[in-house]
Amino acid sequence: MLAESLFFSAVLFTIGVIGVLTRRNAIILFMCVELMLNAVNLTFVGFSRVYGAGGQVFVFLVMTVAAAEAAVGLAIIIALFRHRHTVDLQNINLLKG
Amino acid sequence: MLLQSAVSPGTHPLAGTIAAWMWAIPLLPLLGFLINGLLSLTAVARFGPADPTAASHAAHGDEGGHGDADHGGHHAARHRFAGITSIVGPGVLVAAFLLAAAIFVRMHALGEMSEPFIQQYFSWMPVGDLSVDVAFRLDQLSMLMVMVVTGVGMLIHIFSVGYMREDPGYPRYFAYLNLFVFCMLVLVMAANYPLLFVGWEGVGVCSYLLIGFWFSEKANADAGKKAFIVNRIGDFGFLIAMFLLFANYGTLDFSALQAVSGQFVFGGALITTIALFFFLGCTGKSAQIPLYIWLPDAMAGPTPVSALIHAATMVTAGVYLIARSNFIFAAAPVAGLTVVVVGALTALFAATIGLKQWDIKKVLAYSTVSQLGYMFVGVGAGAYVAGVFHLMTHAFFKALLFLGAGSVIHVMHQAYHHTGSHDDAQDMRNMGGLKKYMPVTWVLMWIATLAIAGIPPFAGFFSKDEILGTVFQRAEQGSTLAQAHWLGLPGTAVLYLAYAMGLAAALLTAIYMTRLMLYTFHGPNRTGEKEREHLTEAPWIMTGPLLVLGLLSAVGGWFNLPELITHAIPLGPTAALEHWLDPVVGAGTATVVGPGAEATAASTETILIVVAIAIAIAGISIAVAVLKPAALVPKRQAKPEEGFERVLANKYYVDEIYDATVVQGTYGVSRNLLWRGVDVGLIDGLLVNGSAWAARFAGWLGSQLQSGQLGTYAWVLVLGVLLVLGAFHHAVLP
Numbered sequence: 001m002l003a004e005s006l007f008f009s010a011v012l013f014t015i016g017v018i019g020v021l022t023r024r025n026a027i028i029l030f031m032c033v034e035l036m037l038n039a040v041n042l043t044f045v046g047f048s049r050v051y052g053a054g055g056q057v058f059v060f061l062v063m064t065v066a067a068a069e070a071a072v073g074l075a076i077i078i079a080l081f082r083h084r085h086t087v088d089l090q091n092i093n094l095l096k097g
Numbered sequence: 098m099l100l101q102s103a104v105s106p107g108t109h110p111l112a113g114t115i116a117a118w119m120w121a122i123p124l125l126p127l128l129g130f131l132i133n134g135l136l137s138l139t140a141v142a143r144f145g146p147a148d149p150t151a152a153s154h155a156a157h158g159d160e161g162g163h164g165d166a167d168h169g170g171h172h173a174a175r176h177r178f179a180g181i182t183s184i185v186g187p188g189v190l191v192a193a194f195l196l197a198a199a200i201f202v203r204m205h206a207l208g209e210m211s212e213p214f215i216q217q218y219f220s221w222m223p224v225g226d227l228s229v230d231v232a233f234r235l236d237q238l239s240m241l242m243v244m245v246v247t248g249v250g251m252l253i254h255i256f257s258v259g260y261m262r263e264d265p266g267y268p269r270y271f272a273y274l275n276l277f278v279f280c281m282l283v284l285v286m287a288a289n290y291p292l293l294f295v296g297w298e299g300v301g302v303c304s305y306l307l308i309g310f311w312f313s314e315k316a317n318a319d320a321g322k323k324a325f326i327v328n329r330i331g332d333f334g335f336l337i338a339m340f341l342l343f344a345n346y347g348t349l350d351f352s353a354l355q356a357v358s359g360q361f362v363f364g365g366a367l368i369t370t371i372a373l374f375f376f377l378g379c380t381g382k383s384a385q386i387p388l389y390i391w392l393p394d395a396m397a398g399p400t401p402v403s404a405l406i407h408a409a410t411m412v413t414a415g416v417y418l419i420a421r422s423n424f425i426f427a428a429a430p431v432a433g434l435t436v437v438v439v440g441a442l443t444a445l446f447a448a449t450i451g452l453k454q455w456d457i458k459k460v461l462a463y464s465t466v467s468q469l470g471y472m473f474v475g476v477g478a479g480a481y482v483a484g485v486f487h488l489m490t491h492a493f494f495k496a497l498l499f500l501g502a503g504s505v506i507h508v509m510h511q512a513y514h515h516t517g518s519h520d521d522a523q524d525m526r527n528m529g530g531l532k533k534y535m536p537v538t539w540v541l542m543w544i545a546t547l548a549i550a551g552i553p554p555f556a557g558f559f560s561k562d563e564i565l566g567t568v569f570q571r572a573e574q575g576s577t578l579a580q581a582h583w584l585g586l587p588g589t590a591v592l593y594l595a596y597a598m599g600l601a602a603a604l605l606t607a608i609y610m611t612r613l614m615l616y617t618f619h620g621p622n623r624t625g626e627k628e629r630e631h632l633t634e635a636p637w638i639m640t641g642p643l644l645v646l647g648l649l650s651a652v653g654g655w656f657n658l659p660e661l662i663t664h665a666i667p668l669g670p671t672a673a674l675e676h677w678l679d680p681v682v683g684a685g686t687a688t689v690v691g692p693g694a695e696a697t698a699a700s701t702e703t704i705l706i707v708v709a710i711a712i713a714i715a716g717i718s719i720a721v722a723v724l725k726p727a728a729l730v731p732k733r734q735a736k737p738e739e740g741f742e743r744v745l746a747n748k749y750y751v752d753e754i755y756d757a758t759v760v761q762g763t764y765g766v767s768r769n770l771l772w773r774g775v776d777v778g779l780i781d782g783l784l785v786n787g788s789a790w791a792a793r794f795a796g797w798l799g800s801q802l803q804s805g806q807l808g809t810y811a812w813v814l815v816l817g818v819l820l821v822l823g824a825f826h827h828a829v830l831p
Contacts, residue, residue, distance in 0.1 A: 017815060021808065021812055021815060024808070089806070090808075092805075092807075093804065093806055094805060095803060095805040095807075095810075096803055096804060
């Protein structure tokens with residue numbers, strides 16, 4: 001059971017990483033980040049079945065932070081869209097040195 | 098004063114006598130320096146810094162320093178502490194001289210004194226193997242030098258009261274002069290080379306300060322700088338010689354070095370190098386070719402300074418150094434021959450320049466350079482007694498000549514001052530016929546002239562004849578010098594050549610000195626109608642010291658009478674100075690003479706003396722016959738010289754040649770290599786701007802990574818994580 005959940009979360013995490021690396025749309029990118037967070041949550045839950053409920057506490061913490069992050073992140077994306085009329089990250093390079 | 102011990106306390110015959118007070122001899126002038134220096138400073142603090150321009154003009158106007166100066170309507174008040182300075186300044190010298198004389202009498206009463214009397218005060222540089230004490234050494238040579246320095250110094254200090262009293266910088270003048278005497282006494286009394294070097298540098302500083310005494314005139318300040326910088330070149334040689342001595346023999350103490358002088362390889366490269374580097378120091382301090390150029394310029398200082406520092410004492414320090422280091426020079430015949438050659442060249446070269454100078458002080462300056470050359474011929478040829486003897490007699494008659502010239506300039510200046518004339522008070526073309534107005538100075542100056550020209554029985558005859566005679570003997574007798582080779586020439590030839598050059602220089606000396614006397618004191622007066630009324634004899638405070646020096650110039654040669662003369666005329670003991678100095682220089686002289694030297698035949702000696710006298714008389718006669726003081730016109734109307742006379746009047750253009758080569762060369766290297774190359778190019782360009790460029794380039798490289806593309810950052814992040822994980826995997830898991 002642990003092996004399957006770990007495998008599944010690894011698959012999810014990798015999909016998230018690949019999404020972050022390859023997609024340009026900020027919304028999709030954001031969703032991929034959520035995917036990676038939830039992949040980690042899945043590992044926590046999986047381990048908690050073997051080592052006790054401590055992992056589930058972390059899951060709640062991660063979900064809370066993810067919710068807060070989603071709020072801030074979506075707000076930023078909306079602000080960005082209002083200014084630039086796009087959420088394509090290739091057109092946004094404000095961090096260029 | 099903490100007096101630790103003499104070398105062997107209680108055993109030296111001088112211990113416990115008045116000689117135990119010898120530390121006070123240099124400290125008295127130092128005390129005078131402190132008092133006069135404070136007086137000079139308080140005056141500045143009270144009134145604020147004086148206007149140097151006004152001070153300088155007043156100085157030139159009232160007193161007679163520099164001929165070209167403007168001496169118009171300025172009139173500065175005498176310094177408010179001039180009275181105290183007049184007592185303290187010469188007073189400390191009188192006290193020092195009396196103390197020195199008392200010690201001399203005690204020492205003379207001992208008769209034979211083979212060991213020097215050494216007082217150690219404290220340890221100065223105890224570093225590793227090097228141990229340098231502040232210690233004074235009293236032996237026959239330093240005693241003689243102390244007597245000359247304090248004696249002649251005392252007379253010149255007294256003369257200065259008359260000469261400088263009206264100068265606004267009067268206490269400063271005496272402060273420097275006292276400091277000079279202190280340093281000179283440290284130089285001659287030091288028991289080791291480093292302490293001698295302290296005095297050596299100290300007199301250099303005082304010389305610099307006094308040459309530039311009227312510093313608001315740029316020429317004077319430049320002359321001071323020139324003297325100082327040229328002397329640095331010589332001091333470099335002195336330092337190298339000291340380092341070599343310490344590195345090879347482990348000590349710098351005179352007694353200790355003399356004790357190990359058995360280890361010196363006779364004629365070896367090391368000892369020759371040491372001797373030559375010491376001699377480089379001497380060429381700077383004692384104004385020999387190639388470093389003599391500063392001495393004529395040093396005449397920019399007040400005339401008593403020229404008498405004391407640049408004629409009688411400081412410039413003879415090099416001669417003293419060689420006499421003191423006789424055990425080194427005796428072991429290095431090639432170095433000795435070098436000294437002889439340079440001395441003889443300088444004597445002849447400077448004498449020719451002296452023939453055509455118009456400034457009365459410049460004639461005497463070149464004469465000093467020339468006479469110093471004689472002294473070096475003496476000490477180089479191992480005639481240490483003769484060299485030191487000439488040093489002593491020269492101190493007498495050259496001080497007299499300079500002070501006499503000072504009186505003349507003083508009187509000329511006063512006359513010009515009364516009439517508001519701006520003529521040159523030092524140019525002999527503006528003088529003439531002064532014997533009518535200054536009879537005392539005239540007689541005394543003639544005594545000094547006869548002395549320097551070498552007419553018996555005046556002082557210079559005996560000392561000069563002894564130097565020339567000894568050089569001839571060294572060549573004839575097959576001494577170690579004659580057996581050595583100098584640049585491929587046999588030593589005998591070099592010595593005979595030096596003798597011939599010495600004779601030629603003696604002839605020229607007689608000519609230019611007679612010329613000076615004829616133009617200054619004889620013939621018609623060329624000062625002008627109005628000035629003539631103001632020409633008088635200088636005051637007694639100035640002619641008094643001249644009288645004493647005149648007496649010494651007349652009989653000073655009798656301190657060391659040759660046997661030939663005492664046989665015929667019983668003037669005094671035979672070779673008294675030679676016996677006196679024997680414990681110090683006897684061994685060195687014996688080394689130079691070598692074994693199996695037979696005495697020169699009396700007939701040869703007689704011929705040498707006759708030749709010397711004939712040369713001197715010939716020189717005077719030529720000058721009297723050829724020179725026509727009556728045909729001379731004042732400087733303003735004088736035509737410039739032509740042909741070779743012009744070369745002589747311009748001092749062979751040596752200053753110009755040095756300027757074109759050494760000075761401009763240094764400037765060129767400094768400007769093009771050091772400034773533009775090293776400073777601007779290497780330091781500013783490569784190091785300062787280069788490091789800035791490198792930092793900017795690294796920053797540019799880093800900034801290129803910051804594309805602003807989120808994707809790139811994510812890729813870098815992931816790759817980094819994979820790298821870390823991979824490393825972790827590799828390290829932790831097997």
